[in-house]
Amino acid sequence: NAGVMQNPRHLVRRRGQEARLRCSPMKGHSHVYWYRQLPEEGLKFMVYLQKENIIDESGMPKERFSAEFPKEGPSILRIQQVVRGDSAAYFCASSPDDRQPQHFGDGTRLSIL
Amino acid sequence: GQQVMQIPQYQHVQEGEDFTTYCNSSTTLSNIQWYKQRPGGHPVFLIQLVKSGEVKKQKRLTFQFGEAKKNSSLHITATQTTDVGTYFCAVTTSGTYKYIFGTGTRLKVLA
Numbered sequence: 102n103a104g105v106m107q108n109p110r111h112l113v114r115r116r117g118q119e120a121r122l123r124c125s126p127m128k129g130h131s132h133v134y135w136y137r138q139l140p141e142e143g144l145k146f147m148v149y150l151q152k153e154n155i156i157d158e159s160g161m162p163k164e165r166f167s168a169e170f171p172k173e174g175p176s177i178l179r180i181q182q183v184v185r186g187d188s189a190a191y192f193c194a195s196s197p198d199d200r201q202p203q204h205f206g207d208g209t210r211l212s213i214l
Numbered sequence: 215g216q217q218v219m220q221i222p223q224y225q226h227v228q229e230g231e232d233f234t235t236y237c238n239s240s241t242t243l244s245n246i247q248w249y250k251q252r253p254g255g256h257p258v259f260l261i262q263l264v265k266s267g268e269v270k271k272q273k274r275l276t277f278q279f280g281e282a283k284k285n286s287s288l289h290i291t292a293t294q295t296t297d298v299g300t301y302f303c304a305v306t307t308s309g310t311y312k313y314i315f316g317t318g319t320r321l322k323v324l325a
Contacts, residue, residue, distance in 0.1 A: 134312070134313070136315070141320075142317075142318075143302060143315050143316060143317050143318045144257065144302065144315040145315075146312050146313065146314060146315070149311055149312050156311055157310075157311055157312050159312070160312070192256060192257070194257075199306075199311040200245065200306075202247060202259040202262060203247075203257075203259065203304075203313070204259070205256040205257045205258070206256060207255075207256050208256055
């Protein structure tokens with residue numbers, strides 16, 4: 102049973118470009134969480150999704166950031182018009198329900214030039 | 215908003231010494247999870263605590279949930295170099311779905 106798959110592992114973008122981060126949850130998991138982590142810091146909750154629904158996006162900036170989890174395919178975290186401050190590691194986690202342990206992917210390390 | 219503090223922020227111990235990290239919340243918790251993140255890696259689930267006063271053990275690790283369900287601790291007996299990493303608590307409260315991660319405790323074990 103494959104774990105949570107995130108791609109790409111590393112992503113380099115120039116200021117003003119768009120970044121698309123993908124996350125395929127574990128088989129049988131319908132709950133997906135996205136977190137952001139700066140070096141030497143903790144994980145900051147961004148958004149919680151179930152299939153085709155955003156349940157809680159209170160941690161996600163209202164501008165430039167969006168997330169989706171379509172019926173078919175991976176969950177996507179999209180950052181438009183990236184700025185230097187968007188540089189961070191973005192982790193995706195999945196779980197069978199909202200009270201079960203979260204299984205994390207290896208993360209996408211986003212660097213903005 | 216809800217605040218989750220972990221202390222200490224950093225801890226250096228000699229191999230074989232014990233280690234404890236504490237997770238404190240400003241509000242009553244529904245449940246708490248503990249994760250370990252190795253340098254350069256991703257968080258890995260360790261344990262979940264749900265009941266007031268609950269104590270769970272995993273080999274050299276002991277996890278405790280406070281009676282008031284506002285704090286928790288993780289204790290490692292006789293640390294080994296493989297224990298190196300950052301230990302995070304993640305908490306949720308009744309009626310909410312998201313987990314708030316603590317600030318983390320970075321453990322270094324000196325051989």
